Amino acid sequence: MTARLFTRWLAAFGLAVLLTGCVAMGWRFGPGFPCSSGTMFAAPPVVEHRADGYYLTWTQGDYPFYFLPNYQAMDGRLVFAMVATASSGNLAGRHREIKIEGDDHLEALRQGGAVWWEREPEPDGRFVRLEIRESAAADR
Secondary structure, three states, rough: OOOHHHHHHHHHHHHHHHHHHHHHHHHOOEEOOOOOOOOOOOOOOEEEEOOOOOEEEEEOOOOOOOOOOOEEEEEEEEEEOOOOOOOOEEEEEEEEEEOOOOHHHHHHHHOOOOEEEEEOOOOOOEEEEEOOHHHHHOOO
């Protein structure tokens, strides 16, 4: 009975460590997956301005699993990054978007533009400028 209990505890502990590691990677904001490789994105993401706000829009590349970029205002500009992904769903080739919210984020976007933070070259990565375009729907 003791060996069985220990085995269950060890399995639960291992699962907790694995899940904590995956979640922790996803919550740390910093350089991450590239926006221009073709694997994650069919083309680099674009910030689209519409009548109701700003959106980061993209078409997902060959990578089938769910991911959601994160963003922060840094050094007078809006910085996007994606550090982790999930292993569920099949979103390859689909159009995706997230609305950019928060006064500090919108101010950084308007003042300094938007960049994507990639891992390479290490250790600090690099910032790739993202296009900001006016949506045709915003002109109506």
